Amino acid sequence: MANAYINTSLPDTADRMLFAVPKKGRLYDQCLGLLNSIGIEFNRKPRHDIALVSNMPIALVFLPAADIAAYVAKGNIDLGITGLDIIRESQTENDVAELIRLGFGKCKLQVQAPAANQTLKSAEDLVGKRIVTSFINLTKQRFAQLEGVDDPEKIKTQVRFVSGSVEAACGLGLADGIVDLVESGDTMRAAGLHAIDTILDTESVLITNQHPRFPKLAQVIQQRVEGILTARKFVLCQYNIARSSLESACLITPGRKAPTVTSLEQEGWVAVSVMVEKKLIGDKMDALTELGATDILVLDIANARA
Numbered sequence: 001m002a003n004a005y006i007n008t009s010l011p012d013t014a015d016r017m018l019f020a021v022p023k024k025g026r027l028y029d030q031c032l033g034l035l036n037s038i039g040i041e042f043n044r045k046p047r048h049d050i051a052l053v054s055n056m057p058i059a060l061v062f063l064p065a066a067d068i069a070a071y072v073a074k075g076n077i078d079l080g081i082t083g084l085d086i087i088r089e090s091q092t093e094n095d096v097a098e099l100i101r102l103g104f105g106k107c108k109l110q111v112q113a114p115a116a117n118q119t120l121k122s123a124e125d126l127v128g129k130r131i132v133t134s135f136i137n138l139t140k141q142r143f144a145q146l147e148g149v150d151d152p153e154k155i156k157t158q159v160r161f162v163s164g165s166v167e168a169a170c171g172l173g174l175a176d177g178i179v180d181l182v183e184s185g186d187t188m189r190a191a192g193l194h195a196i197d198t199i200l201d202t203e204s205v206l207i208t209n210q211h212p213r214f215p216k217l218a219q220v221i222q223q224r225v226e227g228i229l230t231a232r233k234f235v236l237c238q239y240n241i242a243r244s245s246l247e248s249a250c251l252i253t254p255g256r257k258a259p260t261v262t263s264l265e266q267e268g269w270v271a272v273s274v275m276v277e278k279k280l281i282g283d284k285m286d287a288l289t290e291l292g293a294t295d296i297l298v299l300d301i302a303n304a305r306a
């Protein structure tokens with residue numbers, strides 16, 4: 001008789017690199033977009049937290065963002081995407097290797113207090129008072145600094161854990177201040193709070209175990225992600241310029257290494273093709289126009305490799 005405890009609906013992940021991504025929340029959509037961009041193909045069945053990648057020896061594991069750093073640190077998971085805030089809070093920074101900062105999930109971990117309370121203007125004003133947070137370790141470390149205490153467990157400030165809706169704590173009379181993530185500031189302002197200290201600037205990171213089981217495959221993923229981030233950051237700019245102005249044009253658009261210059265059929269003119277940071281492209285086009293460049297084209301880059 002078959003063993004009744006073997007769950008045959010669980011996929012076989014043996015010999016696959018386990019890659020953890022947040023199962024929901026703020027990072028979920030961006031992570032799925034990134035996986036798609038780097039060519040990872042998978043089919044996640046409803047309610048299933050493991051999905052086999054069809055075109056690479058990888059299994060995706062969908063986990064709460066807050067747990068991913070600890071799993072990677074312990075080696076249960078080989079590679080993962082989570083927030084820097086979570087790595088620091090779970091005190092795993094020495095046990096995971098940070099491969100790439102991903103440029104999304106950007107926010108700040110801030111100490112916040114009721115805006116109407118004139119006596120709470122800086123984090124020092126909350127020393128000895130009640131703080132509610134989901135980030136108890138980072139909060140205790142910050143208040144240990146403020147109190148001049150070596151051991152964060154010996155601070156006099158009372159730090160209490162809640163798992164969500166932290167911003168409600170002051171209004172409910174449960175706390176004098178909170179420590180929580182702030183991006184636009186809308187949540188904080190809607191709760192009548194304002195920031196009085198920043199503990200950490202955070203964003204999403206690709207992390208691996210310090211002793212990865214599949215170093216080659218982890219490196220392939222890292223290179224692909226780097227390619228996508230470069231492609232998102234740069235555009236390809238093409239223009240024609242008189243050869244006599246080429247030197248000045250190259251100063252405006254030096255490129256990542258150097259511009260590609262090809263001769264045009266028209267005597268005394270060249271065509272330039274060069275990568276330009278997206279956020280600078282408007283200024284660069286203005287400067288090139290002023291220099292006499294013509295037919296300036298800007299093209300999106302789908303993918304890149306150094």
Ligand SMILES: Nc1ncnc2c1ncn2[C@@H]1O[C@H](COP(=O)(O)OP(=O)(O)OP(=O)(O)O)[C@@H](O)[C@H]1O
Nearest residue numbers: 024025026027065083084085086105106107181183
């Ligand atoms: N407002 C935000 N803007 C940008 N990044 C954020 C924001 N809130 C959280 N993050 C980042 O996303 C990570 C996961 O937070 P998220 O809120 O998605 O998890 P969660 O609270 O477990 O999920 P949920 O809010 O769906 O219950 C955080 O640790 C942080 O790095």
Ligand SMILES: O=P(O)(O)OC[C@H]1O[C@H](OP(=O)(O)OP(=O)(O)O)[C@H](O)[C@@H]1O
Nearest residue numbers: 164165180181182183184185186187188
């Ligand atoms: O500055 P803002 O743009 O308003 O973003 C900040 C809010 O985002 C996160 O909460 P989330 O929406 O994930 O809800 P949660 O508190 O249930 O985790 C965070 O905990 C803040 O409450």
Ligand SMILES: [Mg+2]
Nearest residue numbers: 025026164165
């Ligand atoms: Mg949240």
